[in-house]
Amino acid sequence: MIQYDHHVKVYYKDVDQMGIVYYSRYFEYFEQARTELLAFLGLDVSSIEEKGIQLPVVSGHCDYRLGARLEQQLIIRTMVNELPKAKLRIQYEVFVKGNDAESLVSGYTVHAFINRKGKPIRAPKTVIEKLKDQFNLAD
Amino acid sequence: MIQYDHHVKVYYKDVDQMGIVYYSRYFEYFEQARTELLAFLGLDVSSIEEKGIQLPVVSGHCDYRLGARLEQQLIIRTMVNELPKAKLRIQYEVFVKGNDAESLVSGYTVHAFINRKGKPIRAPKTVIEKLKDQFNLAD
Amino acid sequence: MIQYDHHVKVYYKDVDQMGIVYYSRYFEYFEQARTELLAFLGLDVSSIEEKGIQLPVVSGHCDYRLGARLEQQLIIRTMVNELPKAKLRIQYEVFVKGNDAESLVSGYTVHAFINRKGKPIRAPKTVIEKLKDQFNLAD
Amino acid sequence: MIQYDHHVKVYYKDVDQMGIVYYSRYFEYFEQARTELLAFLGLDVSSIEEKGIQLPVVSGHCDYRLGARLEQQLIIRTMVNELPKAKLRIQYEVFVKGNDAESLVSGYTVHAFINRKGKPIRAPKTVIEKLKDQFNLAD
Secondary structure, eight states: OEEEEEEEEOOGGGBOTTSSBOTTHHHHHHHHHHHHHHHHTTOOHHHHHHTTOBOOEEEEEEEESSOOOTTOEEEEEEEEOSOOSSEEEEEEEEEETTBTTSOSEEEEEEEEEEOTTSOEEOOOHHHHHHHHHHHHHHO | OEEEEEEEEOOGGGBOTTSSBOTTHHHHHHHHHHHHHHHHTTOOHHHHHHTTOBOOEEEEEEEESSOOOTTOEEEEEEEEOSOOSSEEEEEEEEEETTBTTSOSEEEEEEEEEEOTTSOEEOOOHHHHHHHHHHHHHHO | OEEEEEEEEOOGGGBOTTSSBOTTHHHHHHHHHHHHHHHHTTOOHHHHHHTTOBOOEEEEEEEESSOOOTTOEEEEEEEEOSOOSSEEEEEEEEEETTBTTSOSEEEEEEEEEEOTTSOEEOOOHHHHHHHHHHHHHHO | OEEEEEEEEOOGGGBOTTSSBOTTHHHHHHHHHHHHHHHHTTOOHHHHHHTTOBOOEEEEEEEESSOOOTTOEEEEEEEEOSOOSSEEEEEEEEEETTBTTSOSEEEEEEEEEEOTTSOEEOOOHHHHHHHHHHHHHHO
16 A cells, blocks of 8 residues: 655635535645655656656545634545556545544545547556555555 | 536636646536525525525535536536435536537535534425425426 | 626635635636627637637736625626737626626736747737727727 | 745646646635745734634735746745735745746735724734834844
């Protein structure tokens, strides 16, 4: 398993009339977090895209238990639990910093790999290898 | 089944570098569409909230097949397929206007009912009755 | 003078913890409104861009007097007061529908014209002519 | 003069079809930056609001010279140049990290001080004093 903690802070822009983070904003946090996870693995989006590969989201899901509030420091814990074949699944847990016993929000995104022509392809070797390296380190 | 078509147009603000609507924006479209669905049923958010009831999202899900593009007119088809008990489930299909054979994006949201104290409650009578009226009409 | 009224409704996505529309959201409303103004003039963004011309924003400004609230119907009144030379200036007034005596928010955006190479150019003839037609009509 | 550098990274969520940061997003960056500036001065938004004081934006302005791009690290340089009387003016310059000779975007926001009743008040003593401390340090 690969795990990466991305930190975000909640600002006015994120919070709705109920005083909690608006539900779609978590998908922005997830995007930030997975970009940093991939960069950490040596797979930054710009250089993947230069190779003509894109990772469009094919599914996104979020379960909301507790609302994050203004000025809270959040941890977006991002995990890859299995090597991708045709698709890469990334999971997310959102915690208030200092309390990772209680997850406010959980979610996942599923990503396809597509080539320059927009055709789905299998997970590229470089991606698989970078992920494998991390899985081995984590053993 | 209750069904309601909400129309949105895609603007620059919605579109990302790949030239398609950014994935979290569909959850904003869903919010607009279910607000209009509820208002159409006589359940506008402001008057529900005045009764001390809120309908927070507990789950949100989206499957992305095709990307909507700049200046497209979209239909957000919004459906309620069953009467809520503790939770209300709303489904969404996104079409380009004039082509409702091919859904670009599908999704759903699940909503709890909570009272002024933030405690979960069963679906209020008024909500059930308004929905029932529509189910009967649709029979 | 050219004037066009664009209608938007305020949803949860737009409203912050103070219960009013978050300040940057007006710039999204302005974008929607000017897109519709330009489309109304026969200058839709897609067909301008096909000719290799883009209208990037070079300045944006907003003065906030009163906050718009959830479920309000707003009019984004959009105006062009002078023919563009190197730049096009568009003005905006935001009203609650039914009360256009009191403007909640005023603003403007200034747009350059650039060609395919990203170089600034003078306002294209087609743009000038479409605007002139309207100015004449308004006389 | 008070100056504070806030760092943001550009993600997909921020970038439009032209491959540059969408124009309203800078106002979100400005909000983040001034929140951090105020927190740095000991004036975090939550504790100001607990005292019944709010700082609504009364004007926002942005001049766009160059577009920030995906995965760029930006510095939002935030400055207060004068002690507030009835209003606080904050200025912003946006740089790509490592190149603060060339500002991509400049802007400012003007904030009123209002009390619990929503009435405008003069800048509270605590705010003035915290700012003065910094002005003195900077001398």
